[in-house]
Structure formats: C-alpha cells, structure tokens
Amino acid sequence: MLKVLLPTDFSENSRNAIDYALHFYKEVECTFYLLHTYTPTAMRIDYILGSPGQIGLGDNWLTETETEINEFRDDLELTNHNPKHHFITHIALESLVDEVLQVTIKEGVDIIVMGTQGATGAKSVFLGTKTMNVLRVAACPVLVVPKGCFYKAPKEVALVTSYKRNFSAEVLAPLRSILTRFKSSVHIMHINEEERLDFTQESNRNTLDAYLNEFDPTYHWMPNFTNKTKSIQVFLKELDIDFLTMVKYDHDFIEGIMREPVIKKVSFSVEIPFLVIPVEN
CATH class of the missing domain: 3.40.50.620 (HUPs)
Known part of the structure; x- marks a missing residue:
C-alpha cells in the first residue's frame, strides 16, 4: 500500500x-x-x-x-x-x-x-x-x-535534466509509474549550456533512454536564457506541459535553480504540478 x-x-x-x-x-x-x-x-x-x-x-x-x-x-x-x-x-x-x-x-x-x-x-x-x-x-x-x-490527468510530462548525473531504476520509478498509470507522453528537456554533451552526459542520456525507451520519449534542447527558470518557463508553455519532474542531487541542477536570484525577485512561477525526486550522493 x-x-x-x-x-x-x-x-x-x-x-x-x-x-x-x-x-x-x-x-x-x-x-x-x-x-x-x-x-x-x-x-x-x-x-x-x-x-x-x-x-x-x-x-x-x-x-x-x-x-x-x-x-x-x-x-x-x-x-x-x-x-x-x-x-x-x-x-x-x-x-x-x-x-x-x-x-x-x-x-x-x-x-x-x-x-x-x-x-x-x-x-x-x-x-x-x-x-x-x-x-x-x-x-x-x-x-x-x-x-x-x-486536478487533471497528466498527459504531457516533462523531465528537466542536465545529464550530469547517472540515472537508475529506483530514481526513475516515480516517473515511470506516472507514465504507466496515465499513459502520458514524456519530454526530456536539457538546457543548452554547452555546444555538445560530454562523455559523461552522453552516457547518462543513453541510460535514461534505456529506462524510458518503452514510453517513446522526445528530447529537447532549450537555449540558455538569462537564467534556467526562464528556459524552463518557455519550454513548459511551448509544449503545453502539464506535469513537471526533476531529480534533485545535492548541489546539482535543481539546487542551482533554487538559488537563482530570479526566485528571490519572484519573477518565475510554477503553475503545474511539480515532482521532485531526491537522490543521495
């Protein structure tokens, strides 16, 4: 239960x-x-x-x-x-x-x-x-x-990631559960902070694809605007995302978002359900 x-x-x-x-x-x-x-x-x-x-x-x-x-x-x-x-x-x-x-x-x-x-x-x-x-x-x-x-059933689900950390079955279990129960589409968003993924990022992306392959994920590169929150905001609106997911590693991507001055200036809002999956280092 x-x-x-x-x-x-x-x-x-x-x-x-x-x-x-x-x-x-x-x-x-x-x-x-x-x-x-x-x-x-x-x-x-x-x-x-x-x-x-x-x-x-x-x-x-x-x-x-x-x-x-x-x-x-x-x-x-x-x-x-x-x-x-x-x-x-x-x-x-x-x-x-x-x-x-x-x-x-x-x-x-x-x-x-x-x-x-x-x-x-x-x-x-x-x-x-x-x-x-x-x-x-x-x-x-x-x-x-x-x-x-x-409430509305989540049909367009996004996972925002930097690809800098590896994925596991345990980490992705909550996301897989949602995709299975609601038969949702999944969109993987990466903010374009570099010209290309390095070896570690490419490997992590391949691992992610292996775990989510059955759900036919789509992959998206977003421009790195003045801040990451702006990039996410544009992405959510462009794809009409109705459910957002992030994996939280200590001192990683989501921690950076939380610390961004844009949050203190209250210039970015979360308007859809937002799932955060913590991972211990």
Whole structure:
C-alpha cells in the first residue's frame, strides 16, 4: 500500500493539494497521513523557558487541534468515498520540516504531496518558504501542487535534466509509474549550456533512454536564457506541459535553480504540478 504524507494548515491551498492527491491516486491503495504542525510564537520562547503564563498552552492547542484535524479527516472520508483510501491523523508542536522528516522515516512514507503559494495577483513566486524547506531536506519524492492548480490527468510530462548525473531504476520509478498509470507522453528537456554533451552526459542520456525507451520519449534542447527558470518557463508553455519532474542531487541542477536570484525577485512561477525526486550522493 502506498504511503502518502499530506501536510496541512487547514487552508484552502493545502486542501486543494490534498484533493489533488486523492484524485491523482484514485485507483491506488493508499494510506494518507494528514500532518499538522504548529509552534505558537509565545511558546517558542516563553513556554520553553517555563514562563508561568504559558503553562497549559500546549494542552489547549492539542485539544483544539485534535478536534479540528479529526473533523477535517471525517470531511475527506465523507467527500472522497474511496474504499482504497485510508486516513491517519498526526499533529505536533514542532517545526514542519522536523516533523515531516520524523514521520517520513517512522511511517516509511513513499511520497509527500503539499501545496505552495504559486501565483498571487500581480506577483508570482517559485515556491513558498515552507515548501522550499521541505524540498531541500525530504528523503522521498515531493509532489508540489501550486495554488489554483486543479486536478487533471497528466498527459504531457516533462523531465528537466542536465545529464550530469547517472540515472537508475529506483530514481526513475516515480516517473515511470506516472507514465504507466496515465499513459502520458514524456519530454526530456536539457538546457543548452554547452555546444555538445560530454562523455559523461552522453552516457547518462543513453541510460535514461534505456529506462524510458518503452514510453517513446522526445528530447529537447532549450537555449540558455538569462537564467534556467526562464528556459524552463518557455519550454513548459511551448509544449503545453502539464506535469513537471526533476531529480534533485545535492548541489546539482535543481539546487542551482533554487538559488537563482530570479526566485528571490519572484519573477518565475510554477503553475503545474511539480515532482521532485531526491537522490543521495
């Protein structure tokens, strides 16, 4: 049975990501872990230092939140009507990142699905802070669902790669699963940072092709604009991509994207589901 972690702050955005996950895994036997974390500002200092005014604050929060998350679970079960889906609630007075790591390890979570800020009025952002922090440390794949992105079956799936790292069956398993379940087309995007691939890149490309050959992948070279995020944005629009995938190696391509000034200037937005597959060096 697939184990899916669903962080929630009970907002419309997180509910949208959860609804997406329920549709995305409609035909799959799943256990969904509903995770809510919170550290009240007052507790971070006063409660930890033993301030008498804060005694009992944690207990009050726990009682109220248990009621809220149980009602949230009951509503999901009522509206979902899927015997393949099972829900477990989890709350903690802890940082989101720390608790995500603990639950992922303890429960053997296969994938995390969470929302992010996405486009907001005249501004747009690459990823919200909480989502970015989870992406940086997650030990399992993370599926990011932008604000306002409603479910539709992924038919045009993109994998963005530099070809600088090797691929394996384990790394590509989440992507292969999507291509198989939804009978999607897959487009491999490489940003043209060099005139030609070197020996290592060529070898990695051949390995990738061997693993994805049955899905008849198409390969694309994109110009290296002023930044990689711009190249990706143009690529997604030109091919009408509806699902984006990247493999995250430490200090590799996606890390570079996360650090690009364009993100801090909020000039690039993710508007489609975005799967990040982490790989340990």
